[in-house]
Amino acid sequence: MEMKSSIFTATHGVMTTEVGVISGELELRSTCEDDGSLTFAITYVGAEEWYTLPGEGYRLHDPRDHEVVHRILATVLERKS
Template sequence: MEKKTSIFTATHGVMTVEVGVISGELELLTTCDDEGILTLAVTYVGAEEWYTLPGQDYRLHDPRDHEVVHRMLATVLERS
């Protein structure tokens, strides 16, 4: 399972399943397994508790696309 993380600042916030909208300096974690199953989580930088992003059953056609998808998500969430 491959993991990627990025730190970004969300001034307008990011919606999470567990606690609703969070904002500020956040860290995005994406994981992708060999089947292309993608999971998305976010936390406050330095915190231990991770929150899931809305949606489910994310799957990449090719797991090699994980890096590109991760970078796109981090960029879009930073604009939030």
């Protein structure tokens, strides 16, 4: 299992399953299991409660791609326009 984390500012918000849209300074956490299955969670920086991003069944063909997918998602969620 491998976990990646990134902090970013979401000016337009990020949709979560539990509470709808959250915005501001957020932390994205992605976890990749050895079989390539992925999970994504997000929280306000410094908060204890984590929320899930909508969707399920995410899987990488090659778990070595986890870093790239994590960076792409963090960049998309931070988009300014």
